[in-house]
Amino acid sequence: MQNNPLSHGLWEKTAPAPPKTTVLSTAATTEVTIVGGGFTGLSAALHLARKGITSTVLEAVEIGFGASGRNVGLINGGMWVMPDDIPGVLGAEYGEKCLKLLSDAPVVVRDTIDEYAIPCELERNGTLHLAVGAGGVEELDARHRQWVARGAPLERLDADETRRRVGSDAYSGALFDPRAGTLQPLAYVRGLATAAIREGVKIFTNSPVVSADRSGAGWLVKTAGGSVSSKWIIVATDAYSTGPWKIVREEQVHLPYFNLATAPLSDNLRRTILPNREGCWDTKEILSSFRMDQRGRLVFGSVGALRNSGHAIHQSWAKRSLKRLFPQLGNVEFETAWYGKIGMTSDAVPRFHKFDENVIGFSGYNGRGIAPGTTFGKVLASYISGEMNDAGLPLPVSEPKTETFRSVKEAYYEVGAQIAHLADARF
Template identity: 50%
Template sequence: MADERARYKIGPNLWHATAPPPPQTASLETHVTADVAIVGGGFTGLSTALHLAEQGADVVLIEARMIGFGGSGRNVGLVNAGMWTKPADLIATLGKEPGERLLHALGDGPSLVFDLVERHDIPCEAVRHGTLHMAVGAEGLSDITDRQAQWAAFGAPVELLDKDQAHRLTGAEGFAGGLLDRRAGTIQPLAYAHGLAHAGVKAGVRLFTETPLQEATRTGANWVLKTPAGSVTAPKVVLATNAYGTLVEGMPWQASATELTILPYFQFATKPLSANVAAAILPERQGCWDTGLVMTSFRMDKQNRLIFGSIGRLDAMATGTHRGFARRSLEALFPQLGAIDFEYWWDGRIGMTTNALPRLHTVAPDVLSVSGYNGRGIAPGTVFGRALAHHIAGGAHAMPLDETPVTPDPLRAVKSAFYHVGAQAKHLIDRRF
């Protein structure tokens, strides 16, 4: 695994450093057949593979690089319920029946994740004490108050916290309140992906890594997926590459990626804090994110590292700016920290859609694609994986999302560049004065 991290320039990523190893895999170097071929070894692909195999299907999964290389190994690790969009806005966009169907499916998403963790004994630092959406100023407090009312109308166990309650649960200074969602929790995301991979292999899934898809041809009722040294023949295909599909040059079926704006997101992790300092920060170990225009997040891991994230890419020009912003932010939030020393840092891609909701497509006959989790990859990826498996197996009304045609966003490149440059400019000056 260390060799793979070096080959793909993973860098000092906490999740890769602390996750138990994935199952042993190799690249595909022969010609195989299957009932279903899956492209992509992240949450969606692994969940689809596991649930299909548990239903008796013969499944082959190919991953261009390594299990969890993309968003699954770069995620914040918040297992949230629902989407970023407020329930009322989601229903207004999709309509009452499909909107409520998606809300209920994703509202139950954390339960599915934690049930899988328990059932397959996945060692991924799972903590189910909820997540906290922190209010920045009066506008942020108004936003989470509205969210609480909308979720409460669906019977969701969400609790509005005042300033003092928010401070007690976080130890953080400066927030006007918070929204506690008790359905949710945190995990070590790459460890969870590795655990899904182990469970899939045990159920009979054949996993191949370092196996990029190069060409796909339709032959009768089957697809033949060609890779550098082999091929997979299957009547049905699931494309589960999300924001990382375009990294494989020449890969077919990239149409769905053309509707995703890439939102870069970085994280910095401190060295393990002393026991007395760690006890005063997030004592119940909820994960947090805020209502700021340029969002930030913070959480703890099992070893008492404090992990801070925000929008931006850690390239040669921006890393110093984002590191300085992360340090200033943590000093303001937690004055008790003293000198801050970062041990790990990494970044990733979030696939954003124009309506902030995921997309389900048939990108070619018998080729299904789900993408656009808009920063909510863990629970939705797991939910859609199970739904895809049931749908492929013939389950009626299995999908929580209706299909739509691929609709490329002509401004995606401009918006992606704006997020990167805008976040860097804001972080250059934020919390300096």
Template identity: 45%
Template sequence: MTGDLSHSLWHKTCREDVVASNLVDHVTADLVVIGGGYTGCSAALRAAQLGTDVCLLEADTFGSGGSGRNVGLVNAGLWLPPEKIGALLGNTAGARLSRLLAKAPAVVFDLIKTYQIDCEATQNGTLHCAHARSGLKDLQNRHRQLNAIGAPVTLLSRDEAVARVGSDAVHGGLFDPRAGTIQPLAYAVGLARAAASQGARLYAKSPAVKLSRETDGWLVSTPDGSVRARQLIMATNAYPLPISGYPAPTTIPVSYFQAATEPLHDDLAAKILPKEEGCWDTGLIMSSWRRDRAGRLIVGGMGTPSHIAGEIHTNWLRRKLTSMFPSLSNHPFEAQWAGKIAMTTEHIPKILDLGQGYACFGYSGRGIGPGTLFGQHMAEALISNDPSVLPVSVTKQHNLPFAGLRGAYYETGATLVHLLAQRTGQKSAIAD
């Protein structure tokens, strides 16, 4: 499921399209962008808006990486609360990043409106839900910190959260009215289409296979062509392919899988997420749930279905659905898929200084808003030759020892949590 995008609900329901040919020539540009997800498409769009001659190379089809497998929650900020960001980056830099990312949902929804991207955009807010009573303490702390920086978030009691979600399995919630949901693949493809409409040259099925630094810039070779450009943005994030001459930055690989039910009948839709907010919980092994335009309920959690313990994860989907929404215990799933998240140790995105170029990676599961914003700012920084425009300071190198083992840690944790849920469910069934 991880490798084939056709399993994804988003692939089946995407209404956006963009025309892009394979690169079969040797071309020149001011800027070459590698990677056709949120970051790359946003960077190409912004560069084209500023009058830059930009080429965008995608190894497969636009949005075929993490962008086309996303949950589709458009949130403000990162997973980390503001004080933690300040502790990691310093108070001044942390406060600036939090201010910028607070605007990320507005940036996303403005682009959708401006370029008429057909991606089921619903800006009704999101709910961060307490998975247990202990999770409410985390939400209270986040509420305090977010209110302190002016975020218009509201702390919901258990009863209020239960009414908003339609499930008594939540113990409170943090509501952010700035946020919302989208059809994530359609948004990525729509950004690519918008970039093309502004003059960017798009090439699909054109993987970068070799990268060479030249006196006046970069030479990027593909199987059938090449791009010579003065500046470069590398935006492959969790889906880097081997490129000769470019050692991709290491990130912690974390898998996330989802399943979508068949559309809910009107009577169920009136009770389950009646205001259509997207949700995720406070569990260490996080899960998420939301609805799409047709009324399907999409449930997701950490783990790799193709792993040796994959059956534990896929069985968990049905138990999760039933435990949260008993009325859906026998409601069929119509699609299941999975994707990869690129995490950094600090859970803060990184920008690597390549010299006349940048590589950005490590959104740690917050790709839509931050990816869009970071793409814009990297393009602006290169075009203006002003790195102070960037959301975070650049780093010259990024070494992450034992990244694979750290990814295995998350997979093991997800497997144990889902296995425990299975055994708890079996005991409950026996007791009944």
């Protein structure tokens, strides 16, 4: 996108074409204006349409331009925070409610894909959270215990079973989630847009919002070329927010994350590396993730930005890491490379904001955008339709606040990832 191969990499190379859209150039009227063409905004549009509520989506660049089109493609349930800690962050009522909703979120994704026949390389074989060392085993034991107590069907795998499923002896065990899986994220978000358009949703791209003002009993949202009048506004811009709701970006610290993809592996290699095609990530503080795409490319990622000195440092580290993890690969070369920004909140849990009367939005997915984004979009549709009231929301209303020392923290993450990957290459 925007002639930048480092923004969406493999996903742009292999995704179906997006549906045809235009720039907003007229004055329009709808019931709900949705700002942002990612997982949350398009899921909300789709579910509103099913309820007979009209909506118009305004996307600043292209469908899936932000985090939705750049990520690893793991369909994870839950959150980063340990389940037993969530009630202490959100309160007992909201904590358990949110845990239940996001635990089931991968099922919502799969059902949506099935219902609308979205071609997005969906793999239903689950995910593996991989334990590194004794500390990793302790963490996964605790996660397993806490999730199973809440009825989640997670399985703890020992080192031997983990070795069989991953094809590497680098891990001390794993936590297997059979409900989860992987998909091609840009293909999925484009598929949501295609389905929404079929349901009557109007989508305008290259139409950044410049203002939103009260107009009678509703709102007038303006772009450079047109305007939309509506009763409701959904703010679904998250970590890439600009314009009237830039506070959503300012309350998050950007954590850079990159992915590198090999050429398609041979059939022999594919039988020894992730033969069941689970998506994986590990318990390291600076974590790594890996998975296969539909054609057998190994997609490997970690924290860091592929710019300036970071590009060479992270790519060199990735080659060495893959050679240690999977010696059978030999010398690794990468076909594509890309990176994006993960929006991290101060407590690593999402936010629900009421920016003004009838102006609402979820944000702060902390690297887990696919399943929560799809599910929260469905929640927003239920709330606007009146099927859900404030008491039914999965998160409390919170006031957006600028994160202190945000730019310093972001520089620390980017430079720190380079230092860590340089050190890891030497020892």
